[in-house]
Amino acid sequence: MKAKVNGLERELADGSTVATVLALLEAPARGVAVALDGEVVPRAAWETTTVPDGAAVEVLTAVQGG
Amino acid sequence: MDDPLVIAGREFGSRLIMGTGGAANLAVLERALVASGTELTTVAMRRLDASGGGVLDLLGRLGITALPNTAGCRTAAEAVLTARLAREALETDWVKLEVVADDQTLLPDPVELLDAAEQLVDDGFVVLPYTSDDPVLASRLEQVGCAAVMPLGSPIGTGLGIRNPHNIELIVARASVPVILDAGVGTASDAALAMELGCSAVLLATAVTRAQDPERMAAAMRAGVEAGRLARSAGRIPKRFWAHASSPAVG
Numbered sequence: 001m002k003a004k005v006n007g008l009e010r011e012l013a014d015g016s017t018v019a020t021v022l023a024l025l026e027a028p029a030r031g032v033a034v035a036l037d038g039e040v041v042p043r044a045a046w047e048t049t050t051v052p053d054g055a056a057v058e059v060l061t062a063v064q065g066g
Numbered sequence: 067m068d069d070p071l072v073i074a075g076r077e078f079g080s081r082l083i084m085g086t087g088g089a090a091n092l093a094v095l096e097r098a099l100v101a102s103g104t105e106l107t108t109v110a111m112r113r114l115d116a117s118g119g120g121v122l123d124l125l126g127r128l129g130i131t132a133l134p135n136t137a138g139c140r141t142a143a144e145a146v147l148t149a150r151l152a153r154e155a156l157e158t159d160w161v162k163l164e165v166v167a168d169d170q171t172l173l174p175d176p177v178e179l180l181d182a183a184e185q186l187v188d189d190g191f192v193v194l195p196y197t198s199d200d201p202v203l204a205s206r207l208e209q210v211g212c213a214a215v216m217p218l219g220s221p222i223g224t225g226l227g228i229r230n231p232h233n234i235e236l237i238v239a240r241a242s243v244p245v246i247l248d249a250g251v252g253t254a255s256d257a258a259l260a261m262e263l264g265c266s267a268v269l270l271a272t273a274v275t276r277a278q279d280p281e282r283m284a285a286a287m288r289a290g291v292e293a294g295r296l297a298r299s300a301g302r303i304p305k306r307f308w309a310h311a312s313s314p315a316v317g
C-alpha cells in the first residue's frame with residue numbers, strides 16, 4: 001500500500017500504523033505530532049492507529065519561527 | 067516577582083517575548099535569547115524533515131517556555147489544525163494565533179482570525195492572537211475569550227515601528243486582557259514607545275535576529291521595554307505648546 005508522508009509518496013507494509021511511519025522517519029520520541037488525513041492522532045493512539053491505503057500523513061515538529 | 071506580566075493567570079518576570087525566526091544559527095540565537103532576558107519565546111510548526119530543528123532543546127536548556135505559533139496558516143481550519151498539532155507535540159495549550167491574508171503584507175485576515183480564535187478558545191486553548199491595530203477587532207477577540215490581544219505596530223519584519231500609536235492607545239484603553247505589541251518593532255525606541263503607550267509586553271524577532279549584532283540588540287530591546295514600562299508608570303508631563311522654564315524666573 002501507499003501513503004503520502006509529509007508530501008512524499010511512500011510504500012508501506014499492509015497494516016502499518018502511525019508508529020511505523022514515525023519509525024521510518026526516525027522521528028524523535030518527543031516534540032512531534034501527527035495528522036492523519038487532516039485529523040490529529042493523539043500520542044496514545046500512535047501504536048494502534050493503522051494508516052489506510054492512500055492516506056496523507058503529516059508529521060510536524062517545532063522549528064525556529066515567529 | 068516585581069511587576070510581573072500576567073497572562074491567563076501565569077506570571078512572567080520579563081515583558082519581552084521573543085521569536086526565534088531569522089537567526090543565522092542556534093548559537094547566535096542562544097546568545098540573543100539570554101541577553102533579552104525573555105521567559106516566553108515563539109516557535110513554528112513545520113514538517114519533521116524541514117530544517118531548523120533543535121530549537122526546543124535550546125529553549126528547554128535555557129528554561130524558556132516555548133509558545134507555538136500558527137505561522138503560515140491562511141484559514142481558520144488550517145490554524146485550528148496547526149494549534150492542535152502544536153498542543154500534541156509541545157504539550158501546551160498556549161498558542162500564538164496567526165492567520166494571515168497574503169504573503170506580501172502578512173497582515174492578519176480578520177474574518178478567519180476571529181473564527182479560529184473562537185474555535186480554539188472553545189477547545190480549551192489559551193489563545194494569543196496576532197491582530198491588526200483595529201480597536202474593534204481587538205475587542206471582538208477579547209469578547210470571544212482570548213487571553214491577550216497582540217496588535218501589530220506595522221507589518222511583520224518591516225521594522226517600521228508603530229505606524230498608528232493612537233490605535234494602540236485605544237486598544238489599551240478598552241482592553242481588560244494584556245495588550246502585547248507584536249510585529250513592526252525595528253529598534254529599541256519602538257519597544258519603549260509600545261510600553262509608554264500602555265502595552266503590557268512586546269513581542270519581536272526580526273529586529274533582533276537580523277540585526278548586525280543580535281546579542282547587543284537583544285540587550286537594547288530589554289532595556290527599551292524596561293524603560294518604557296517605567297516611564298508609563300511614572301506618569302509623563304503633559305505636552306505643552308510653549309516653553310516652560312525649569313529654572314526660577316526671579317532672584
